[in-house]
Amino acid sequence: MRRYSRITGTGSYLPPRRLTNADLVAELGQRGIETSDEWIVERTGIRARHFAAPDVASSDLGLEAARSALQAAGLQPTDIDLIIVATSTPDMVFPSTACILQNKLGANGCPAFDVQAVCSGFVYALTVADAMIQSGAASRALVVGSEVFSRILDFNDRTTCVLFGDGAGAVVLEASETPGVLSSDLHADGKHVGILCVPGNVSGGQVLGDPVLKMDGQAVFKLAVGVLEKAAHAVLAKAGLAEADIDWLIPHQANIRIMQSTAKKLKLPMDKVVVTVDQHGNTSAASIPLALDHGVRTGQVKKGQTLLLEGVGGGFTWGAVLLKL
Numbered sequence: 353m354r355r356y357s358r359i360t361g362t363g364s365y366l367p368p369r370r371l372t373n374a375d376l377v378a379e380l381g382q383r384g385i386e387t388s389d390e391w392i393v394e395r396t397g398i399r400a401r402h403f404a405a406p407d408v409a410s411s412d413l414g415l416e417a418a419r420s421a422l423q424a425a426g427l428q429p430t431d432i433d434l435i436i437v438a439t440s441t442p443d444m445v446f447p448s449t450a451c452i453l454q455n456k457l458g459a460n461g462c463p464a465f466d467v468q469a470v471c472s473g474f475v476y477a478l479t480v481a482d483a484m485i486q487s488g489a490a491s492r493a494l495v496v497g498s499e500v501f502s503r504i505l506d507f508n509d510r511t512t513c514v515l516f517g518d519g520a521g522a523v524v525l526e527a528s529e530t531p532g533v534l535s536s537d538l539h540a541d542g543k544h545v546g547i548l549c550v551p552g553n554v555s556g557g558q559v560l561g562d563p564v565l566k567m568d569g570q571a572v573f574k575l576a577v578g579v580l581e582k583a584a585h586a587v588l589a590k591a592g593l594a595e596a597d598i599d600w601l602i603p604h605q606a607n608i609r610i611m612q613s614t615a616k617k618l619k620l621p622m623d624k625v626v627v628t629v630d631q632h633g634n635t636s637a638a639s640i641p642l643a644l645d646h647g648v649r650t651g652q653v654k655k656g657q658t659l660l661l662e663g664v665g666g667g668f669t670w671g672a673v674l675l676k677l
């Protein structure tokens with residue numbers, strides 16, 4: 353009998369410090385950086401974001417989200433036999449945030465590793481966990497997206513610092529006789545490294561290069577809308593389903609205009625799209641599991657429904673996962 357994987361619990365966590373656009377406008381104003389609520393809302397749809405305290409790391413946010421997902425699945429940390437964390441803001445250069453999270457959770461012994469695909473990280477991590485469950489290498493996986501993007505923002509660059517926030521989301525993915533994950537489609541094109549990157553690195557005991565986020569927003573926007581449509585159609589074709597079969601589109605929450613454009617291309621009304629970008633900003637690899645958990649806990653997204661998850665981010669990376677909840 354074929355082995356599938358299925359999400360059995362979701363969880364998420366946002367650090368308590370919430371900044372509305374007005375709060376951010378006031379803080380940036382003190383640095384002489386001009387922006388406005390109107391500009392941010394009109395160009396991005398973002399109204400607020402959360403920032404973690406200085407002593408809080410990705411593993412801390414991920415831990416809260418993981419505990420909540422485990423509770424929803426009715427499992428203990430020791431039931432887990434695989435941990436994958438998608439993050440571009442790891443606690444340290446090494447070991448992985450997954451190992452640090454594993455220890456905080458008390459799930460020691462199972463394989464644990466990070467996936468680095470920036471804002472596509474969660475769809476990459478979910479696809480890897482699904483493949484490991486299908487192959488029999490794992491049976492109960494914890495897949496986490498966790499970020500403290502506030503650490504890598506340049507607060508003197510108004511074109512990027514207004515866009516991002518911190519947070520974490522998690523799912524428990526278990527082996528199942530019925531799907532679950534129906535299909536996935538992952539891609540990367542490294543020739544676009546320069547349009548979205550944090551070019552700094554650690555060398556000889558120093559940070560070399562600029563360790564803050566750089567983005568060509570318009571180039572990212574153009575690439576994103578094209579590849580997201582292709583990935584969506586690819587997963588539908590692989591699963592033998594049509595656009596009309598999608599109950600919910602749960603996209604990476606970067607910008608409401610990218611989400612509206614993707615929904616339009618898939619002929620989906622916006623009331624079939626889970627939107628959290630207005631309240632969370634762009635939380636990179638955390639945004640999809642955060643939006644999924646928001647949808648589940650508000651009662652919008654229900655068991656048995658067909659969900660299209662899709663992400664796009666630095667690399668350039670992109671991908672989609674089609675699943676039945």
Ligand code: ACO
Pocket residue numbers: 386387388391392395396470471472510511512514548567568569570572573606607610634636664665666
């Ligand atoms: N407040 C006020 N004015 C601003 C701000 C700001 N925060 N930022 C830029 N401006 C100004 C610019 O200086 C420019 O002024 P000018 O016309 O006098 O030169 C004007 O606004 C327009 O700037 P554009 O860059 O052309 O604005 P655009 O409409 O392209 O919107 C944005 C910028 C929101 C970044 C858009 O390009 C976008 O959303 N791109 C996609 C970004 C994205 O999704 N990134 C995440 C990818 S996921 C990941 O991997 C991290």
